[in-house]
Amino acid sequence: MSTPEIAVITDELEEKRSLVAKTWDLCRRQPLGAAGALIVIVMMVAAALANVVSAYDPELNDLEHMLEGPNAWHWMGTDEFGRDILTRIIYGARTALAIGFTAAFLGATGGLVLGVASAYFGGIIDLIVQRIVDVVMAFPLIIMALVVVATLGPGTENVIIAITIPFIPQCARVVRSSALSIREIPYVDAARALGFSNGRIILRHMVPNVMAPYLIMLTAFVGQAILLEAVLSYLGMGVQDPTPAWGLMLKGGAEEFLESAPWVSIFPGLAISLAVFGFNLFGDALRDVLDPKLRRM
Amino acid sequence: MYAYIVKRVLLMIPTLFGAAVLVFFLLRLLPGDVCEVRLAGTGLYADPRDIALCREELGLDDPLATQFVDFVGGYLTGDLGKSMWTGQPIEYEIGLRFKLSLQLAIMATLVAVAFAIPLGIISAVKQDTWIDYAVRTFSIAGIAIPSFWLGIMIILGLLIVTQKLFGAGWMPPINYVSPFEDPLGNLAQLIWPAVATGYRYSAVATRMTRSAMLEVLREDYVRTARAKGLVEKLIINRHALKNALLPVVTIIAIEFAFLIGGLVVTEQVFNLNGLGKLFVDAVGNQDFALTQQLVMLVVLIFVLTNLVIDILYAWLDPRIRYA
Numbered sequence: 001m002s003t004p005e006i007a008v009i010t011d012e013l014e015e016k017r018s019l020v021a022k023t024w025d026l027c028r029r030q031p032l033g034a035a036g037a038l039i040v041i042v043m044m045v046a047a048a049l050a051n052v053v054s055a056y057d058p059e060l061n062d063l064e065h066m067l068e069g070p071n072a073w074h075w076m077g078t079d080e081f082g083r084d085i086l087t088r089i090i091y092g093a094r095t096a097l098a099i100g101f102t103a104a105f106l107g108a109t110g111g112l113v114l115g116v117a118s119a120y121f122g123g124i125i126d127l128i129v130q131r132i133v134d135v136v137m138a139f140p141l142i143i144m145a146l147v148v149v150a151t152l153g154p155g156t157e158n159v160i161i162a163i164t165i166p167f168i169p170q171c172a173r174v175v176r177s178s179a180l181s182i183r184e185i186p187y188v189d190a191a192r193a194l195g196f197s198n199g200r201i202i203l204r205h206m207v208p209n210v211m212a213p214y215l216i217m218l219t220a221f222v223g224q225a226i227l228l229e230a231v232l233s234y235l236g237m238g239v240q241d242p243t244p245a246w247g248l249m250l251k252g253g254a255e256e257f258l259e260s261a262p263w264v265s266i267f268p269g270l271a272i273s274l275a276v277f278g279f280n281l282f283g284d285a286l287r288d289v290l291d292p293k294l295r296r297m
Numbered sequence: 298m299y300a301y302i303v304k305r306v307l308l309m310i311p312t313l314f315g316a317a318v319l320v321f322f323l324l325r326l327l328p329g330d331v332c333e334v335r336l337a338g339t340g341l342y343a344d345p346r347d348i349a350l351c352r353e354e355l356g357l358d359d360p361l362a363t364q365f366v367d368f369v370g371g372y373l374t375g376d377l378g379k380s381m382w383t384g385q386p387i388e389y390e391i392g393l394r395f396k397l398s399l400q401l402a403i404m405a406t407l408v409a410v411a412f413a414i415p416l417g418i419i420s421a422v423k424q425d426t427w428i429d430y431a432v433r434t435f436s437i438a439g440i441a442i443p444s445f446w447l448g449i450m451i452i453l454g455l456l457i458v459t460q461k462l463f464g465a466g467w468m469p470p471i472n473y474v475s476p477f478e479d480p481l482g483n484l485a486q487l488i489w490p491a492v493a494t495g496y497r498y499s500a501v502a503t504r505m506t507r508s509a510m511l512e513v514l515r516e517d518y519v520r521t522a523r524a525k526g527l528v529e530k531l532i533i534n535r536h537a538l539k540n541a542l543l544p545v546v547t548i549i550a551i552e553f554a555f556l557i558g559g560l561v562v563t564e565q566v567f568n569l570n571g572l573g574k575l576f577v578d579a580v581g582n583q584d585f586a587l588t589q590q591l592v593m594l595v596v597l598i599f600v601l602t603n604l605v606i607d608i609l610y611a612w613l614d615p616r617i618r619y620a
Contacts, residue, residue: 135315138596140559150580151326230443231562235577259466262453269446277441
């Protein structure tokens with residue numbers, strides 16, 4: 001009983017060490033990727049420490065300081081309810097990261113399971129899964145997300161579902177194509193000949209070998225999810241007021257006061273762009289390191 | 298080749314049918330419909346009898362199977378139904394806005410291609426120099442900046458610049474005029490959203506051009522061309538670019554298909570009355586009839602584009618045909 005567990009633990013240790021080495025490699029050979037990682041880390045720290053970093057309450061209206069321009073007290077100015085914009089951007093990072101990571105993780109993992117199972121079982125199961133993937137992929141991302149939100153109604157959980165659904169088939173297709181080639185390698189046959197269960201072969205023998213495309217899709221999804229969430233919230237079909245979310249901050253008031261208070265619409269948009277920029281830079285570098293073959297994706 | 302085309306066309310049918318099933322049942326999954334939005338949406342008291350009457354008129358009381366047969370059967374009889382919100386035929390509602398969306402998609406494509414191909418080539422040829430890094434940063438930024446926010450910033454920029462120059466802020470006109478009647482007025486309205494969406498679009502295409510070029514430049518025949526002493530310009534234009542263009546054309550075509558129905562937010566920002574805005578309105582009003590037809594239109598354009606690309610590939614590359 002204890003021997004396999006020890007083996008697993010040493011495996012993990014080794015993986016961690018190589019991860020550190022990979023990170024160091026990444027910084028030296030991929031300056032753009034390192035810059036991206038830096039942006040992502042700063043954003044994560046700011047989101048985690050939001051209540052320490054910012055001096056204001058993101059949801060508290062302060063009618064004496066409505067639509068003030070950037071000044072010493074409000075570095076990015078205030079919105080039409082007198083709320084500090086910098087504070088709302090920092091708290092908005094929480095919303096964006098929570099939705100981005102959850103949707104990306106669920107979408108990529110759902111796609112991983114579906115893609116590997118589809119490739120492993122083949123035959124009629126593969127055919128059915130691929131036809132469903134075809135159908136869902138025939139919808140442009142934003143259209144699918146809007147239809148789902150129209151069905152479920154707005155709100156944070158529903159936004160996550162709406163973003164996750166179109167991600168699953170995308171990842172499933174990529175994972176399936178690498179899993180197909182792995183299925184042909186003799187060790188899978190060997191595992192089958194030893195009488196291992198399908199579940200064990202999938203989890204222990206196939207999934208670890210498609211981790212590269214999975215991780216690449218996962219990082220790419222985070223940026224896309226943040227962008228989609230901003231779009232849905234901007235249309236009023238995503239996160240609802242007073243929760244601070246970047247897309248929501250651009251909605252309504254921002255355009256109305258475009259001329260008199262441009263800071264209301266400038267800074268949240270910059271935050272979205274910078275966050276997605278960071279994740280994309282990081283994702284690109286990760287892709288180059290993990291799998292040069294996938295460069296064209 | 299014919300067998301391949303027939304196979305691909307037949308494969309479209311289950312995809313389109315599946316999309317129809319998916320969108321139809323998704324929209325009817327939860328309670329709430331256009332009658333409630335129309336009669337009770339204002340917050341006033343709505344007589345339940347009025348709502349019931351409205352539902353009966355629109356056929357929302359019919360069994361789902363009947364409604365579904367009506368919806369799909371409409372494609373065979375050529376009757377797409379009526380908008381549940383305005384009561385106008387759906388062909389009319391779509392026809393009214395199709396021109397604007399199509400023109401915008403074409404203009405954005407032109408903007409994108411004009412930037413993407415030269416930038417992608419330079420970036421690949423000068424790989425890992427500062428030019429490459431600059432182009433890559435520019436294109437990753439293009440994917441990161443939400444086009445609707447870029448649109449807002451363009452409007453803001455126009456306001457500030459015109460304020461400085463003429464003392465009065467100027468905003469792009471809202472009403473659509475045909476490019477054949479008033480080309481300048483048309484351009485004044487549509488050039489800005491075309492730039493806002495074209496930037497993102499060109500970023501995607503630039504990255505594709507760059508990676509396709511990088512791959513081709515490592516091929517043996519490029520080395521042969523260099524070895525026989527050809528001018529670099531000729532190698533890039535004639536030997537490399539031609540072979541690298543296929544994936545680039547693919548991505549441009551797919552993005553173009555997406556632009557025709559998918560500009561939901563940019564149209565909102567610029568107050569354009571196009572298909573994307575119609576879609577957002579239809580979703581907001583719970584106008585099932587219009588929403589499902591718009592979704593099917595977008596899916597159809599998407600699937601047809603993919604079909605054309607696949608046939609083009611098979612035509613250019615015999616290996617695909619026989620696989």
